[in-house]
Amino acid sequence: MTTRAAIPVPATASATSRPSAGLRGFAWGVVAYNVLVIVWGAAVRATGSGAGCGDHWPLCNGNVVLHHPGVATLIEFAHRASSGVALLAVIALTFWIFRTTPRYHAARFWSMASLLLTLNEALLGALLVLLGLVAHNQSGARAVYFGLHFTNTMLLLATLALTAHFLSRRLGFMRGSTEFRAPLLASVGLLATLATGVMGSLAALGDTLYPARDLWAAIAEDFSSHSSWLLRIRWIHPALAFVAGAFLLWLIIRNLPGGNAPGNRSLALVLLGLLALQYTLGFTDVALLAPVWLQLAHLFVADLLWITLVVLAVRTSIVPIGCTFGTCGFRSKKTAE
Template sequence: MPLFSAEAGHSKGVQRFAWSVLVYNVAVILWGSIVRATGSGAGCGEHWPLCNGTVIQHSPRIETIIELTHRAMSGVALIAMLALVAWTFAATAKRHIARTWVVAAAVLTFNEALLGALLVLLGKVAHDQSASRAVYLSLHLANTLLLLASLALTAHFLSRTMGFMRGVVEHRSFGIATVGLVATLFVGVSGSLAALGDTLFPAASLSAALAQDFSSKSAWLLRIRWIHPMMAVIAGAFICWLIFTSAWRGRNRKLAIGVVCLLGLQYLLGAADIFLLAPTWMQIVHLLGADVLWIALVVLTARLCVVPIGCTEGLCRV
């Protein structure tokens, strides 16, 4: 029997824990980016889950410490995810929407571990330049963003005061909002490939970097690098149109303004990343901004598209 009924609301504890798991997963993702940017993915050799075939590392290299730290953080994330599933099911009623999303998050967490293991076991790390590495990396990043979305939706629906049960909500403008989310997802995937190109083929100057992008002698990762900023502009324009036409009034206005501000910040960080020739710290800051923007956009979409039946113009408090 649920500890808290739909009418009585939910434990503040499970709400805080859900948001905390989301924040921790962002930290795990950022550390994973450090692994890639520093070429530390092979720090444990082609061994998984053991590191260099052993449990205890004697006089480990810095690359080994970086990779091993990421694995330890991922293990904690898995345990936290299982705890969140158990707590969510204990604290919610049978038709609670958060249950659906926490199960999705759990599946995506295991898938994240599988994709990470394949990158290591197949040697798609460090200085590997194969096309298959780009494919695995794209799948990994897409899965990561879907995981963050599922965790954000779990925390969001646990935090709602109304409109969190199946059967008492309706879906509005779901199709066009999905297009905006998918466009943003593709921007993230193209960004991961651009970052991989920056890591594998560093440029000495901005002019040299631009020359790499349009040289027929450059590696294919560099020749497709321009796709990321182009997609970012198109997706950004679509997101702004979506927000101004559907979220610029009522109780969603503050969150909509926040999304627009985060989008503008991402453009500034992206420009800085280019002009500074993508140093590791700038890549991490840019990725953090992208993750926060993605989470805010997902939550805004949920507030706009999943509303209590009879709610008018998004004025209901959810």
């Protein structure tokens, strides 16, 4: 099914409206930096360093300057500092976009969404600390807030990726200049992938709070009525991973032939490689009882897969009116020559 936006394309929606290379590079740089911040945040959780600054926020143990900090304090403080830089980067990106792009440019919407989600990210992080839902806290409230925090993180990463993506488009970056192809299927697939990530974050939280002695003990805990509910829901993560994987394979197969969209084919191949690597890391993570380094690697690849998936899904489902990406939407091999 193909639907078109009802808003007419403004006269400024031409290829000459494409933002500068500096802005495009900065946008993708902000995406990359946020991935590193997210992975470091997982290190805070996996090492039990969430209480490294006590129950103070944004100050660390009530101080601006650290005095003889321990390892946990350094880990937590580094995450807070890097998160603060991320907020400043998103503010700078949004300001730059609104100063240099036309009024109906899609990047404006996504950059504002990114800014709001960044502020919400800070709020959720602060609540985790102020409510004491960190370190070895095993309450149900921690799992709820942690799930909300991770959901917000994934949505933030998606909006940042879409901001950079629409800044990089040659056409189809203005409101009213695109049409939608199979948007419902793409939306369901993205939601399934998001749900997989959220359940994975809860599984990782369970691994941190209730470390197992060996693999068979871990499997037994998943089905024991005496185990924490966090352990008894761990099976949902791999189950959803296979459901989401079916959508990813559909998207990959749809774009592998290439045709007039060689850029989509390249992204599909990258997504296929990341999907295979992610499944491998997932199985290895279970077999080795979730060591910290492997949890971080698993999350890092998950973030790369999510970014690639969001961009490829949008390139496939939101296209310039009357165009194919290989001829007028993106730089193709022929255009580059």
